[in-house]
Amino acid sequence: MDTEPKFFETNPTAGVVGKPLNRVDGRDKVMGRAKYSAEFNNLPGLVHAVLKTSDVAKGRITGFDTTAALKQPGVLAIITHQNIPKLAKTPNDAEDKRAIGVHMGYLPLTDDQIYYAGQPVAVVVADTLERAQYAAALLKVQVAVEKPLASYEDPKARLFDPTKLQEGKTAPHVVRGSAQAAFAAAPIQLTHKYTHAINHHNPMEPGATTAHWEAPDRLTVYESTQGVTRTQKALSTMLGLSAEQVRVVTKFLGGGFGCKGSCWPHTVLTVQAAKFVGRPVKLALTRPQMFTSMGHREDQTQTLRLGATNDGKLTALIHEKTSTTSPWDNYAESNSKIVNMLYECPNFEASYQLARANVMTSTYTRAPGEAPGSFALESSMDDLAYQLGIDPIEIRLRNYAEKDPSSGQPWSSKSLKQCYARGAELFGWSKRNPKAGVTRNGRLLVGWGMATASYPVHNSQGMARARLYADGHAVVQSGATDLGTGTYTVMTQVAAEALGLPVEKVRFELGDTKLPTAPNSGGSVAAGTVSSSVYMAVQDLWQKLIKVAVLDKKSPLHRAKTADVEVKDGRLQLKDNPKKGEDFATLMKRADMADVEGNGQGRYGSGYEDAQTAANANPAKKDEAPHHSMHAFGAHFCEVQVDPDLGTVRVTRWVSVHGAGRILNAKTARSQIIGGSIFGIGAALMEATVRDQKLARYTNASLADYHIPVNADIPDMTVEFVEEHDPYINAMGVKGIGEISMVGVTAAVANAVFHATGKRVRELPITPDKILGTKAV
Amino acid sequence: MNNFSYIQVNSAKEATGYRQATPQAAYIAGGTTLLDLMKGNLEEHPQLVDINLLPFKGIEQTSDGLRIGAMERMSDVGEHPLVLQQYPAVSESLLLAASPQLRNMASIGGNMMQRTRCGYFRDAAFPCNKRVPGSGCPAQEGNNHNLAILGTSEACIATSYPGDLAVALAALDAVMTLENAKGKQRRVPVTEFYVLPGKTPQRETVLEPGELIVAVTIPAAAHARRSTYLKVRERSSYAYALASAAVGLDVQNGTIRSARVALGGVGTKPWRSPEAEKVLTGAPATEATFRAPRPRPCVGPSHATTTASK
Ligand SMILES: Cc1cc2nc3c(=O)[nH]c(=O)nc-3n(C[C@H](O)[C@H](O)[C@H](O)COP(=O)(O)OP(=O)(O)OC[C@H]3O[C@@H](n4cnc5c(N)ncnc54)[C@H](O)[C@@H]3O)c2cc1C
Numbered sequence A: 001m002d003t004e005p006k007f008f009e010t011n012p013t014a015g016v017v018g019k020p021l022n023r024v025d026g027r028d029k030v031m032g033r034a035k036y037s038a039e040f041n042n043l044p045g046l047v048h049a050v051l052k053t054s055d056v057a058k059g060r061i062t063g064f065d066t067t068a069a070l071k072q073p074g075v076l077a078i079i080t081h082q083n084i085p086k087l088a089k090t091p092n093d094a095e096d097k098r099a100i101g102v103h104m105g106y107l108p109l110t111d112d113q114i115y116y117a118g119q120p121v122a123v124v125v126a127d128t129l130e131r132a133q134y135a136a137a138l139l140k141v142q143v144a145v146e147k148p149l150a151s152y153e154d155p156k157a158r159l160f161d162p163t164k165l166q167e168g169k170t171a172p173h174v175v176r177g178s179a180q181a182a183f184a185a186a187p188i189q190l191t192h193k194y195t196h197a198i199n200h201h202n203p204m205e206p207g208a209t210t211a212h213w214e215a216p217d218r219l220t221v222y223e224s225t226q227g228v229t230r231t232q233k234a235l236s237t238m239l240g241l242s243a244e245q246v247r248v249v250t251k252f253l254g255g256g257f258g259c260k261g262s263c264w265p266h267t268v269l270t271v272q273a274a275k276f277v278g279r280p281v282k283l284a285l286t287r288p289q290m291f292t293s294m295g296h297r298e299d300q301t302q303t304l305r306l307g308a309t310n311d312g313k314l315t316a317l318i319h320e321k322t323s324t325t326s327p328w329d330n331y332a333e334s335n336s337k338i339v340n341m342l343y344e345c346p347n348f349e350a351s352y353q354l355a356r357a358n359v360m361t362s363t364y365t366r367a368p369g370e371a372p373g374s375f376a377l378e379s380s381m382d383d384l385a386y387q388l389g390i391d392p393i394e395i396r397l398r399n400y401a402e403k404d405p406s407s408g409q410p411w412s413s414k415s416l417k418q419c420y421a422r423g424a425e426l427f428g429w430s431k432r433n434p435k436a437g438v439t440r441n442g443r444l445l446v447g448w449g450m451a452t453a454s455y456p457v458h459n460s461q462g463m464a465r466a467r468l469y470a471d472g473h474a475v476v477q478s479g480a481t482d483l484g485t486g487t488y489t490v491m492t493q494v495a496a497e498a499l500g501l502p503v504e505k506v507r508f509e510l511g512d513t514k515l516p517t518a519p520n521s522g523g524s525v526a527a528g529t530v531s532s533s534v535y536m537a538v539q540d541l542w543q544k545l546i547k548v549a550v551l552d553k554k555s556p557l558h559r560a561k562t563a564d565v566e567v568k569d570g571r572l573q574l575k576d577n578p579k580k581g582e583d584f585a586t587l588m589k590r591a592d593m594a595d596v597e598g599n600g601q602g603r604y605g606s607g608y609e610d611a612q613t614a615a616n617a618n619p620a621k622k623d624e625a626p627h628h629s630m631h632a633f634g635a636h637f638c639e640v641q642v643d644p645d646l647g648t649v650r651v652t653r654w655v656s657v658h659g660a661g662r663i664l665n666a667k668t669a670r671s672q673i674i675g676g677s678i679f680g681i682g683a684a685l686m687e688a689t690v691r692d693q694k695l696a697r698y699t700n701a702s703l704a705d706y707h708i709p710v711n712a713d714i715p716d717m718t719v720e721f722v723e724e725h726d727p728y729i730n731a732m733g734v735k736g737i738g739e740i741s742m743v744g745v746t747a748a749v750a751n752a753v754f755h756a757t758g759k760r761v762r763e764l765p766i767t768p769d770k771i772l773g774t775k776a777v
Numbered sequence B: 001m002n003n004f005s006y007i008q009v010n011s012a013k014e015a016t017g018y019r020q021a022t023p024q025a026a027y028i029a030g031g032t033t034l035l036d037l038m039k040g041n042l043e044e045h046p047q048l049v050d051i052n053l054l055p056f057k058g059i060e061q062t063s064d065g066l067r068i069g070a071m072e073r074m075s076d077v078g079e080h081p082l083v084l085q086q087y088p089a090v091s092e093s094l095l096l097a098a099s100p101q102l103r104n105m106a107s108i109g110g111n112m113m114q115r116t117r118c119g120y121f122r123d124a125a126f127p128c129n130k131r132v133p134g135s136g137c138p139a140q141e142g143n144n145h146n147l148a149i150l151g152t153s154e155a156c157i158a159t160s161y162p163g164d165l166a167v168a169l170a171a172l173d174a175v176m177t178l179e180n181a182k183g184k185q186r187r188v189p190v191t192e193f194y195v196l197p198g199k200t201p202q203r204e205t206v207l208e209p210g211e212l213i214v215a216v217t218i219p220a221a222a223h224a225r226r227s228t229y230l231k232v233r234e235r236s237s238y239a240y241a242l243a244s245a246a247v248g249l250d251v252q253n254g255t256i257r258s259a260r261v262a263l264g265g266v267g268t269k270p271w272r273s274p275e276a277e278k279v280l281t282g283a284p285a286t287e288a289t290f291r292a293p294r295p296r297p298c299v300g301p302s303h304a305t306t307t308a309s310k
C-alpha cells in the first residue's frame, strides 16, 4: 500500500456496520445444518473414543484389568500410559510447554501418576459410542491411593509466593507509591475479605475433537476451540510435525467463555487414538467430564484494604489474593489489574499467594481477573459510599481517573461519565432512598446497586483476505472463531460496507487454519482485530484496483494520482471531483479481471491516529508519539428483591450502559452484554462447584446440581452503548465487549442486596443461607 | 451404561412375571430418573420392563377421594382441573418441579421412586452407603448443604426423596395402591411408604421387589382445597427444593379447624409435622399465629454430625 488508508472518519457508521442485522448463520443453526466439531460423521471408518478418568485425586496407577473391557464386541483399543505412542514434546517439560503453547503443564497418560480427580487414565476406542462407554466402565484401574490436598483452605496446604504468575505474563507484585504508609495514615480504613466459589464455564457445546489422519504426516482435526491456530501449533509441536501438516477446523462453536482458549489433554489424546487405531476418531467430553477437562475459575480469597480521606478520595489500595493452583503451574487470574487502574489512587500494592492442590490448572474464565477483582473493589467502594453518606455514583466520580493510574498513560478514549449518567437516567437512580434496608415491595425488600465495569483492549494482530469478483460477489476470509457471538455476521457487515456491496453478496469464512491467521478468540480481541483486518484487506484490494484504473487509458481515472482516488460504495472516484470515476465492475470487466484479492492485517494500537504511524512518518517525533491506555468502560445498575423470610434473592431490573468504541451490530452486541450480565448474575447468586475437601473431587458436576440462571431468574434487561470514537485502538475503532459485560456484575448484585437488606455478603455466591437472619430494618 | 434387553408389557401380571424371572430387571416408565442412574453406572439392570402400556391411568373422583393412576404424567396431573381445584398443593408441587420437558415424560409412579440428589450418591467414584452399603458416607463431613437434618442416621443423611409431589401427598394423607406378583393389592399411606435410613439406607421404601405402584388416592377435605406448596431454591425454576412445605388449612370464621403440614428437602423422607399441625389447629388464622415463635415444630432423630446449613 503506498497510501495509508484512512479509517473511521472516512468510513462513517452510515452503512450496514452497526445495524442490528440478524445472524447470517442463524438459519443454518436452527435447521441443524451448521456442523459443530463432533458432527463430522461422514469421515471414512469413523470410530468413537471415550475417556476413562480417575476416581481418586492422588495416587499411582499400579495396573489395569482390561479383560472384561476387551471382550466386548466392537472394542478396538484401550490406550493407557503403558502403550500410548510417545510424543515429540509434552508440556510436562517447562520449556517444551512454552513451545507447545498450552495452558496446563502436565499431559495425562505420560506416566503412572494421578494428580487430580477426573484425570484421564485411559482412552477406550470402539465402533460405537455406547460400546466405548460400556467398555470404559468395565475397564478396571488399579491405583495405590494417596491422600490428596483439595485447596488452599486445607490447613496442610503450603502457601507460596509465586515469583512469576502465568509464566511471567502477570507480575505478582506491583507497588506504586507507598500504599502501606498511606493506608496507615488514612482517616478511613476498610479491610475486607472476599471469597469466590469455583466456577465452571459450561458452554452448551462440550469440548469435542474429531481427528482424521489423512496420511501418516497429514492430520485434520475438527476441534471445539476458540483458536484454530493455537491448536495447530500445540498439536504440531507435540507430534513433531510442521504446522503446515496439521489442519484445524472449527466452523461453529457452541460457546467457550475461555475454557476453549487452550488445547487441553483430550484433544491430543484423541489425535493419538486416531493414529493408534488407524481410523478417524471422535471424542466428545461428557458434561461431568467438562468439570475436569478444560479448567475452571479457581477458588480464591481476596483481601482488599482501602484507605480514603473523609471526603471519599482514595489514598491507598492494597490487594492480596490467595488461590488454589495445580501441582505444575502458577496460574491465578490477575485480579489486581483492575484494582490498580479503575480509580485515581496514588498508592497501590498487590501480591498473590498460591497453594498447590490436587486439581487441574484453572484457566481464563470470562473476564479473568477483572470479574472477581471488581467484586472486591466495587463492594468496598460501596462500603465507602455508605460509610461517608455519599451516593455510590458520586463516590466513583470523586475518584474518576482522568488517565490510567497504573501506567500514567492517557486513555485512548473513555466514556465512563456518560455511562454513569445514562445508566442512572435509564434506571431512575435519582429516586433511590440512600438508606439501606428500608425500601419495600409488600413483604419483599427492594435494593438498588450499581458498579463500574472496565476491560482492557488486549494487544493482538490478525490477518484477513478479501476477494472481490467482477460480478459483484465477494468472499472474505480469516481463520477466526465465532463462539456463537456473531463473528460471521459482524464481519460480513464490515466487509459489505467496505466493499459497497449488499450483505447477501458477501460470504465470510472463518475457523480453518487454511485461512489467514487470526488471533485466538479470547480476551475480547476478536471483534476489533478481525474486523480491522477485514477492513484493511478490502482497502488493499481497492488500492490494487486504483492502480489498474490510473494505468487504464479507457478509465476516467487514467493518469490520476493514486493518492487522489478514493472508493465510495464500490465506486472509484477522484476525491475532489467525485463525478469523475467508475464503478469497480466496469473497470474489472474492461480490464478482463475475474477477481481481485487483497490482504490486510488488523493491528492493535493502529487506528486512524496511529501513534506508530505518526512516528514512522516523522522519526524525529517518535518519542512524542503518545502511548495510550486502551480500555472499554461501562456501568451496571441492578434492582433485587429479597425475601426476608426465605433468603431468596431475585434480580428484578437491570440496566447496563457501555462505551466500547464502535459497535458492529446493535443486536449481537446487546446479546453479548445480556449474556455477560447473566453470567455474572449466575456467579453472584448461584454458581459454585463444590470440591470435597477430603477427596478433592467435585460433588456437583452436572447441570442439574451446578446451577446457572434460568429464564425465570432474569428480568427484561436494558442495554445501551454510548457512542464512542476511538482513534487509536485499531482500524475499525472497536474495543470488544465479550468480557466487560461481566465485569462489575457480581458487585452490582451484592451492592443491591446490601441496599435491600443492610447485609453485606462478601462470599460468592449469595445463596439464601447467607441472607437468612437478615433483620428487616 | 451396561447392555440391557428391553421388553414392553401390557399387563401387571406380565410385568411382575419378568421381574420374578430376572430380579435385577427394572421397570421403566418415563425413564427420566432411571436412565440418568444407569448412564452414571449408579444402577445396573440387565433388563428394562417398559410399563407405559399398563392400564394404571385415569384421574377420577372415587368415594375415597381423587384417584390418580401411576402412569399419569406429571404435567397432565398438575394441570388437571380437579387437581387444581381440590388439591392446589399437589398441582403446585408438580408444576414447580423439574422442567416442562421432564414433566411431560415423567410418571407419578416414577416420581415417587426418584432417588436422592446427594452428590456422593450421584457419582460412582465416591463411597456411599446408600449405593454401596458399608462403603461410608462422605457427606457427613462433606458437601451436605442440600441434605437432611431430620431423620438422619450414622449411615446416611440424604434427603432420600428429593422431590416435591410426595411432600404434598404426605401432607394431604394420600394413600398408595400397590400390587405384587400374585396380583394382590395393598394400600399404604404415603407417610409410611418411605422409610428412615437407619442402618440400611439402601432401602428407601416399603415397596417389595417387583411390586408395582398402581395409583395414589387423595382424600377430599376442606384443608386440601385450601392448600399450597412453597418451594425455596436458589433459582426460580428447574431446581430441587432447598426446603419446601406443603400446607393445608381448613379455616372457618377465622379459626383453623384442621391443619396439614409436611416439609420437603429437610428430612430423609417427606416430613409430616404433627407438632406444627397441633399448634395451628384451633388457633386464629392470623399472621401472628403463623409467625409466632414455636417450640421446634418438628422433632426427628437428628444426627449429631450433620452440618447442613439449613
Ligand atoms: C434434571 C431433573 C430435575 C428434576 N427436578 C425435580 C423437581 O424439582 N421435583 C421433583 O419432584 N422431581 C424432579 N425431578 C425428578 C422427576 O420428577 C423424576 O425423574 C420423574 O418423576 C420420574 O418419573 P419417570 O416416569 O420418568 O420414572 P422412571 O425413570 O421411568 O422410573 C424411576 C424409578 O421408578 C420405578 N417405577 C416407575 N414407575 C413405577 C411403578 N408404577 N411402580 C413401581 N416402580 C416404578 C422405576 O423402576 C425406576 O426405578 C427431576 C428430574 C431431573 C432429571
Ligand code: SF4
Residues within 6 Å of the ligand: B116, B118, B119, B120, B121, B127, B128, B129, B130, B131, B136, B137, B138, B139, B140, B147, B155, B156, B157, B158, B201
Ligand atoms: S448421605 Fe447417604 S446418599 Fe449421601 S453419601 Fe451419605 S450414604 Fe450416600
